[in-house]
Amino acid sequence: MGGLTRRRVIAILALTSILLITMDLHHSSSVSGIRRLFGAVFSPVEGATRVLTTPINNIWHGVTDYGDVSQENKRLKDLIARQEGATIANIAGVREAQELLALNGLPTLAGIDSCTGQVVGQSPSNFSQTVEINRGRRCGIRVGMPVLNAAGLIGKVTESLDDRAVVMLITDPAYSLSVKIVNKPPPVVTVPVTVSGTTDTTTTTTTTTTTTIAPKNTISGFTPGVTVATVPNTSQIDSSPDDTFVGDIRPGQGNASQITVPPGANLPLRETGALEGRGLSRTPIVRFIENQPRFGAVYIGSPIVSSGGATSLAPPDIVVGTVSRIISRSGTLGPLLEVRVAANLESLNFVRVLLYQPTTERPGAP
Amino acid sequence: MLLLATSSGLARGSEVGAIAGFAVGMMYDLVLSTPLGLGAVVFALVGYIAGSTNAFVHEPTWWTRMLLAGVASGLGMLFMPVALTIVGREGVMSGHIFVVVVVVGVTNAAAAVPAERLCRWVLSESSKAGI
Numbered sequence: 001m002g003g004l005t006r007r008r009v010i011a012i013l014a015l016t017s018i019l020l021i022t023m024d025l026h027h028s029s030s031v032s033g034i035r036r037l038f039g040a041v042f043s044p045v046e047g048a049t050r051v052l053t054t055p056i057n058n059i060w061h062g063v064t065d066y067g068d069v070s071q072e073n074k075r076l077k078d079l080i081a082r083q084e085g086a087t088i089a090n091i092a093g094v095r096e097a098q099e100l101l102a103l104n105g106l107p108t109l110a111g112i113d114s115c116t117g118q119v120v121g122q123s124p125s126n127f128s129q130t131v132e133i134n135r136g137r138r139c140g141i142r143v144g145m146p147v148l149n150a151a152g153l154i155g156k157v158t159e160s161l162d163d164r165a166v167v168m169l170i171t172d173p174a175y176s177l178s179v180k181i182v183n184k185p186p187p188v189v190t191v192p193v194t195v196s197g198t199t200d201t202t203t204t205t206t207t208t209t210t211t212t213i214a215p216k217n218t219i220s221g222f223t224p225g226v227t228v229a230t231v232p233n234t235s236q237i238d239s240s241p242d243d244t245f246v247g248d249i250r251p252g253q254g255n256a257s258q259i260t261v262p263p264g265a266n267l268p269l270r271e272t273g274a275l276e277g278r279g280l281s282r283t284p285i286v287r288f289i290e291n292q293p294r295f296g297a298v299y300i301g302s303p304i305v306s307s308g309g310a311t312s313l314a315p316p317d318i319v320v321g322t323v324s325r326i327i328s329r330s331g332t333l334g335p336l337l338e339v340r341v342a343a344n345l346e347s348l349n350f351v352r353v354l355l356y357q358p359t360t361e362r363p364g365a366p
Numbered sequence: 367m368l369l370l371a372t373s374s375g376l377a378r379g380s381e382v383g384a385i386a387g388f389a390v391g392m393m394y395d396l397v398l399s400t401p402l403g404l405g406a407v408v409f410a411l412v413g414y415i416a417g418s419t420n421a422f423v424h425e426p427t428w429w430t431r432m433l434l435a436g437v438a439s440g441l442g443m444l445f446m447p448v449a450l451t452i453v454g455r456e457g458v459m460s461g462h463i464f465v466v467v468v469v470v471g472v473t474n475a476a477a478a479v480p481a482e483r484l485c486r487w488v489l490s491e492s493s494k495a496g497i
Contacts, residue, residue: 019403
């Protein structure tokens with residue numbers, strides 16, 4: 001009799017679990033409601049527990065990590081001193097770039113509102129990389145919104161309650177994002193030039209001549225609404241320094257020495273791929289990079305930024321990290337790139353949630 | 367959380383261990399982003415295993431309880447990524463699991479005796495109250 005009751009209990013528990021898993025995997029609204037309700041009810045308990053355990057945690061870290069923290073503090077002070085100058089220059093550059101993007105009607109981060117929150121909890125699980133922040137729906141945060149700190153992208157919101165949100169980090173195996181890899185332009189090549197029937201080899205030097213068609217200019221280096229033709233100027237070594245021109249072949253000179261180079265050939269090359277997390281203690285990777293000859297070899301240290309787009313989880317040009325390792329693969333698979341994430345995910349404090357909800361995460365999206 | 371499920375099984379047998387594990391696992395799922403019910407079924411299994419293996423031990427001592435708690439917790443840490451993989455979560459099966467298994471097993475074994483006493487006391491109070 002006892003055995004029968006036990007079997008019934010086990011069977012009921014197993015069936016309940018299967019039912020709940022099925023409902024959750026089909027994104028049942030009742031399951032989401034239960035989660036939200038539990039989050040609201042459990043929030044005071046969580047807060048009280050945090051108040052009690054934080055001093056103990058701090059004492060432990062104070063005892064075990066004091067030396068490291070002291071050294072790190074000195075190192076960071078040095079780092080701040082070095083970076084202050086660079087930051088000012090970068091802010092000016094970023095502002096100018098955002099003005100350019102805005103004038104051309106392109107999406108910029110400056111046009112997206114954000115909500116700043118503080119990380120109040122780490123993931124208690126060994127199998128998911130999430131953090132909890134102290135801002136939620138009341139601040140406008142919704143599921144799917146990108147989260148970044150001062151260094152770059154850190155993840156996306158996976159759960160949003162009234163005053164709490166769970167952020168999945170970009171190292172989580174379930175995280176994926178469309179990214180761009182900004183590569184260096186291909187190196188300048190030696191171009192054979194034929195003059196008067198003889199073949200000579202001349203080193204081509206590439207300089208850039210920017211022709212602005214309209215003289216009106218409000219931003220340094222930029223004229224709104226005007227095509228900016230950036231044409232690499234090829235000149236022979238023995239020619240005069242001011243021997244630069246743009247456009248058709250110069251009258252009186254043979255066309256054998258002219259090389260047509262498409263505009264923008266010396267701009268940094270970009271290629272898209274998919275960034276995927278690989279779990280704890282493993283760096284994320286970028287897949288599906290096409291092996292295009294023009295893109296050339298990927299360089300270690302090349303920056304990786306979000307690519308944006310209607311279905312992307314993040315707006316374009318958010319810094320993700322740099323290429324730390326390149327794993328070559330045969331055939332047309334293209335290389336795998338290991339990513340050194342710009343943000344330090346182990347010591348997150350203040351983070352910024354961009355109030356940008358991708359179309360795929362909106363209610364009623366397919 | 368896993369220690370509570372294991373200790374409940376050790377203190378009051380497999381049936382109570384399974385129910386306690388289910389409740390604890392459900393709370394785990396509600397807080398985390400794991401599919402609701404997945405942690406519950408894994409923790410219920412761990413509570414059941416801890417309770418049923420303890421029943422086979424003749425005159426269990428403190429160290430057999432520690433050993434059983436460590437083994438059951440380690441198994442739970444193995445079951446969890448397997449269950450996650452079954453429901454379609456990728457990337458959780460890696461060599462890092464074995465480190466997690468060892469750390470969780472040793473930690474829970476160390477804390478098993480006081481946790482089991484706590485669970486024995488809590489569950490006996492519950493049964494007296496008719497819950």
